[in-house]
Amino acid sequence: GESVGLHLPTLSVQEGDNSIINCAYSNSASDYFIWYKQESGKGPQFIIDIRSNMDKRQGQRVTVLLNKTVKHLSLQIAATQPGDSAVYFCAENKGDYKLSFGAGTTVTVRA
């Protein structure tokens, strides 16, 4: 079965609020984790990655947190905008050039 999963399949957020998307993983040997964003009708696009030896990494309006103790990964989006409406996937890599993906969380931004 899949080793990476997301807690909730859908998330509705008010425009301007912060979004938190969660992901649980089971493989302690993963080297790094990646978040992807997929807009309707398009392929997934890279957002941010974090190596397994890090706890936190920040990008533009996004922050990824990694809690290895409970095998939990989260993506935080600050000041959510309508353009953030999409499906978000977490993925893990175990160092073999292959990625395993979770099922995805659909984020809907309310005006």
Place this chain on the structure above:
Amino acid sequence: DAGITQSPRHKVTETGTPVTLRCHQTENHRYMYWYRQDPGHGLRLIHYSYGVKDTDKGEVSDGYSVSRSKTEDFLLTLESATSSQTSVYFCAISATESSGANVLTFGAGSRLTVL
């Protein structure tokens, strides 16, 4: 999509017919991948290639074959399409981020419907 072209983008076919999807890259990347995307399953790896004529199976390879005769092209073939292979198929190439992470760049997808 970052030098990746998938064709056809949409195809409707009948059960039992052969289907070939093509992925073409202009990035000269060594690694190429085929994933399928279905509701509730995220993306699942079908096959991948680590060089010309070098391919390996992913987690859902049954019913699919691949070929890579040139660096730039990676073909996915369904020898005899079944309704369970109705899906959206994504090709991806591998690129390494400054962090060292192997980040995949995806094509726009090919939507296949098997009737």
